[in-house]
Amino acid sequence: MTAGSINFVPVILWTDGLIFALLAGVLVLAWIISRQPHLRAPWAAVARRPMAMGAALVLGVFVVIGLLDSLHYRDKLADSLADKPQYSVEVLSAFDALVGRLRTEQEKTYSAPLAMQLYAKEFVERDGVTVREYPRLKYGGAALKHADERLPDITRRGIIGAAQGLAASLLLFAALAGWQARRSRLPLGEWLMNWGEGRLGWPGRTITLVLALLLMLGGVLAHLAADYHVFGTDKVGQDVLYITLKSIRTGLVIGTLTTLVTLPLAIGLGIAAGYFRGWVDDVIQYVYTVLNSIPGVLLIAAAVLIVQGYIESNPGLFDNAAARADVRLLALCLIMGMTSWTGLARLLRGEALKLSTLDYVDAARAFGVSHTRIISRHIFPNVFHLVLIAIVLDFSGLVLAEAVLSYVGVGVDPSMYSWGNMINGARLELAREPAVWWQLGAAFVFMFTLVLAANLFADGVRDAFDPRLQGRR
Amino acid sequence: MFAYLLRRLLYAIPILIGVNLLTFALFFVVNTPDDMARLQLGAKHVTPEAITRWKVEHGYDKPLLLNTQATGSAQFTDTIFFKHSAAMFVFEFGKGDDGRNIGNEIKNRMGPSLAIALPVFVIGLMVNITFALLMVFFRSTYLDLWGVVGCVVLMSISGLFYIIAGQYFIAKLWNLLPISGFVGGIDGLKFILLPVVVSVVAGIGGGARWYRTIFIEEIGKDYVRTARAKGLSEVRVLFRHVLKNGMIPILTGAVVVIPTLFMGSLITESFFGIPGLGSYTIDAIQAQDFAVVRAMVFLGSVLYIVGLILTDLSYSWADPRVRLQ
Numbered sequence: 139m140t141a142g143s144i145n146f147v148p149v150i151l152w153t154d155g156l157i158f159a160l161l162a163g164v165l166v167l168a169w170i171i172s173r174q175p176h177l178r179a180p181w182a183a184v185a186r187r188p189m190a191m192g193a194a195l196v197l198g199v200f201v202v203i204g205l206l207d208s209l210h211y212r213d214k215l216a217d218s219l220a221d222k223p224q225y226s227v228e229v230l231s232a233f234d235a236l237v238g239r240l241r242t243e244q245e246k247t248y249s250a251p252l253a254m255q256l257y258a259k260e261f262v263e264r265d266g267v268t269v270r271e272y273p274r275l276k277y278g279g280a281a282l283k284h285a286d287e288r289l290p291d292i293t294r295r296g297i298i299g300a301a302q303g304l305a306a307s308l309l310l311f312a313a314l315a316g317w318q319a320r321r322s323r324l325p326l327g328e329w330l331m332n333w334g335e336g337r338l339g340w341p342g343r344t345i346t347l348v349l350a351l352l353l354m355l356g357g358v359l360a361h362l363a364a365d366y367h368v369f370g371t372d373k374v375g376q377d378v379l380y381i382t383l384k385s386i387r388t389g390l391v392i393g394t395l396t397t398l399v400t401l402p403l404a405i406g407l408g409i410a411a412g413y414f415r416g417w418v419d420d421v422i423q424y425v426y427t428v429l430n431s432i433p434g435v436l437l438i439a440a441a442v443l444i445v446q447g448y449i450e451s452n453p454g455l456f457d458n459a460a461a462r463a464d465v466r467l468l469a470l471c472l473i474m475g476m477t478s479w480t481g482l483a484r485l486l487r488g489e490a491l492k493l494s495t496l497d498y499v500d501a502a503r504a505f506g507v508s509h510t511r512i513i514s515r516h517i518f519p520n521v522f523h524l525v526l527i528a529i530v531l532d533f534s535g536l537v538l539a540e541a542v543l544s545y546v547g548v549g550v551d552p553s554m555y556s557w558g559n560m561i562n563g564a565r566l567e568l569a570r571e572p573a574v575w576w577q578l579g580a581a582f583v584f585m586f587t588l589v590l591a592a593n594l595f596a597d598g599v600r601d602a603f604d605p606r607l608q609g610r611r
Numbered sequence: 612m613f614a615y616l617l618r619r620l621l622y623a624i625p626i627l628i629g630v631n632l633l634t635f636a637l638f639f640v641v642n643t644p645d646d647m648a649r650l651q652l653g654a655k656h657v658t659p660e661a662i663t664r665w666k667v668e669h670g671y672d673k674p675l676l677l678n679t680q681a682t683g684s685a686q687f688t689d690t691i692f693f694k695h696s697a698a699m700f701v702f703e704f705g706k707g708d709d710g711r712n713i714g715n716e717i718k719n720r721m722g723p724s725l726a727i728a729l730p731v732f733v734i735g736l737m738v739n740i741t742f743a744l745l746m747v748f749f750r751s752t753y754l755d756l757w758g759v760v761g762c763v764v765l766m767s768i769s770g771l772f773y774i775i776a777g778q779y780f781i782a783k784l785w786n787l788l789p790i791s792g793f794v795g796g797i798d799g800l801k802f803i804l805l806p807v808v809v810s811v812v813a814g815i816g817g818g819a820r821w822y823r824t825i826f827i828e829e830i831g832k833d834y835v836r837t838a839r840a841k842g843l844s845e846v847r848v849l850f851r852h853v854l855k856n857g858m859i860p861i862l863t864g865a866v867v868v869i870p871t872l873f874m875g876s877l878i879t880e881s882f883f884g885i886p887g888l889g890s891y892t893i894d895a896i897q898a899q900d901f902a903v904v905r906a907m908v909f910l911g912s913v914l915y916i917v918g919l920i921l922t923d924l925s926y927s928w929a930d931p932r933v934r935l936q
Contacts, residue, residue, distance in 0.1 A: 424625065424626070424629065425629075427626050427629075428626055428629035428630055428633060428912075429633075430915070431626060431630060431911075431912040431915040431916055432630055432633070432634075432908055432911060432912050432915075433871070433874065433907070433908065433911035433912075433915070435877060436892065436904060436907055436908045436911060437908065439896045439904065440634070440637050440638065440901075440904055440905075440908065441637065443642075443896070443899055443901075443904075444637060444638075444641055444642045447642055447646050447649075447650050450650075451646065451649065534766075534767065538769050538770070541769045541771055542769070542770065542771065542878060545771060545878065546877060546878075546893055546896055546897075547893075547896060547897045548896060557769075561769070561771050561772075561775070564775070565775070568775065568779055568783075573779070578772075578775065582768075582769075582772055585769060586767055586768055586769075589766075589767040589768075589769075590763065590764060590767035593763045593766060593767050594763060597763065
């Protein structure tokens with residue numbers, strides 16, 4: 139394919155590459171697990187928990203948006219030559235292309251959710267006289283002729299959207315019921331009875347309910363967003379729904395890539411300390427006590443300030459603003475990973491210490507099995523559940539930490555869409571009269587949903603994997 | 612006991628040296644004084660003279676580790692490492708970029724920090740343990756189930772929202788308490804109340820859930836069955852037996868933070884305008900005042916290590932079987 143035949147060029151930012159590498163890794167892992175009955179069993183236990191599965195569905199929606207938002211490209215400039223194409227400096231993503239107007243329909247300044255007027259009065263020329271009134275929005279409710287039409291129009295759109303969502307979920311449910319009934323060789327009526335009484339062996343009711351709710355919500359949002367700013371607009375008139383949806387990727391990147399940095403350090407050093415003991419243990423313990431004793435935020439702040447200084451003094455290394463912000467995001471993940479491996483390492487050290495005295499490890503040693511092989515065959519599989527629990531438990535904490543760090547001024551780049559930056563900006567907005575609350579509200583709703591879903595899912599995973607909790611419920 | 616304490620204190624020294632070397636590496640080797648000067652002076656086109664002047668003013672004009680121009684022991688003492696890093700061992704922190712003595716600032720600001728952090732710690736601990744015991748009392752009922760779900764919901768809300776919502780509703784909308792500020796003495800109570808309440812509420816979710824797992828683990832043990840078999844009431848079992856035996860894990864988490872209470876909380880103090888160490892630190896981070904950040908890192912590490920030692924001491928207090936040797 140020649141460069142002239144396509145009108146964009148893909149851009150792979152650092153975090154994009156890592157995210158898709160991570161996705162590939164997870165898929166491979168899932169494939170391995172699905173082929174081993176003893177590995178599959180705890181996951182099947184997770185799948186039987188209604189709360190965990192409902193949360194997983196919600197997480198899935200966030201992940202899909204985050205992944206779509208990680209496919210970056212740059213548009214070809216309209217006036218560039220065919221044989222020597224030039225591309226826009228603005229880096230867009232598949233998600234931007236998908237929501238289209240949400241990104242481009244920019245108002246002048248603040249406007250309330252679902253409003254058709256700006257939030258502040260302005261002097262407007264009308265029939266030759268200058269009057270002070272709320273100017274109409276360029277896009278929000280542009281089709282309306284009069285303010286009285288706004289509420290009925292919103293209600294109508296809401297109902298249509300919800301109805302479409304409901305119809306879609308009914309259709310999906312019918313397909314699911316037909317397929318499942320045939321698979322389990324039951325009459326449809328009996329399958330429905332089983333479904334209604336929760337006797338399917340998997341949480342059918344919860345999944346159906348959450349799916350229906352998500353579809354209806356999506357329908358309402360889609361219909362309203364077509365002609366309104368559902369969460370209003372921010373200071374420069376950008377749609378707040380768009381900003382908060384874009385923030386999803388930032389949250390996910392921080393929650394996942396940080397763990398990716400943590401894992402090799404925590405697993406390698408933790409197991410090494412517990413298995414080899416002696417001076418190896420002393421050195422590793424010393425290192426993590428030193429790191430642990432430094433207040434976390436301060437260590438992160440110090441490191442981020444230094445990276446920031448480096449980026450500022452070497453502007454030539456990055457060809458556009460997105461790449462610069464991306465490197466800073468990656469640096470933040472690295473720094474947070476470097477400072478947060480100590481907890482898991484200590485846990486794994488203790489466990490490895492216990493495991494390495496067991497008879498089967500002694501036997502393996504007596505047979506002359508190498509250290510690497512003992513660790514990979516006998517120690518690591520037995521601490522894997524701890525690693526997994528730590529991954530899912532840490533995720534929500536990291537998403538929350540991003541907001542705090544951005545507030546302190548050592549978080550992601552100020553130009554990057556993130557919930558931390560939204561909350562940070564909202565402080566001044568709340569002090570206005572009347573208060574601008576929608577940016578804070580949108581960040582709150584989305585962040586809370588993601589973190590709550592992650593926490594509920596993590597609880598399910600922990601209950602299924604932690605042998606100490608088994609049999610207590 | 613005394614020998615144990617001495618050994619622990621001696622063991623703390625290499626850790627503090629490690630912290631010191633790490634901060635030295637971060638602040639002076641990775642980020643040279645020239646970079647610091649450029650960052651502080653702002654503009655991209657600063658002259659070398661301005662950088663030199665800034666370095667002289669702040670005492671960063673010396674060699675990092677070895678001063679070849681000096682003679683005798685001054686070869687080692689007249690360096691950045693000795694003046695700015697090693698000096699912290701005697702709590703000599705030097706001056707911040709605003710020219711004020713950091714040691715004095717720390718002394719003045721510890722009080723306000725403690726005025727917030729100490730009540731938060733004590734009340735928070737009591738509230739969390741009470742909620743946890745309540746959930747355990749009603750365990751495997753819907754009250755417990757929804758209590759846990761409620762905890763997870765509370766945990767999922769960012770701490771920033773608690774503060775913003777508290778300030779907006781209680782202070783701005785309902786005018787019950789001042790939105791921020793601080794005065795010493797008994798008049799300061801009205802300023803302290805809101806941050807303390809907000810911080811305690813923000814901590815309930817995670818705290819109560821954590822203590823609940825401790826107590827649930829404890830309640831499955833044999834001595835609880837024995838106590839019940841003796842005919843003790845459930846309340847008595849919980850408060851006399853389970854709470855006391857759950858002390859070790861509670862102390863592990865709680866005692867270590869007591870010394871660090873002096874440092875205050877970055878976010879709470881900066882939102883509520885408390886002139887404590889937390890807001891001092893956050894201001895320093897935002898102004899990129901490396902001298903202050905360095906001092907706070909060192910102070911935080913010292914206090915953390917003190918906390919670890921206190922934790923060990925508290926074990927022997929809570930559990931007579933633990934002997935410190």
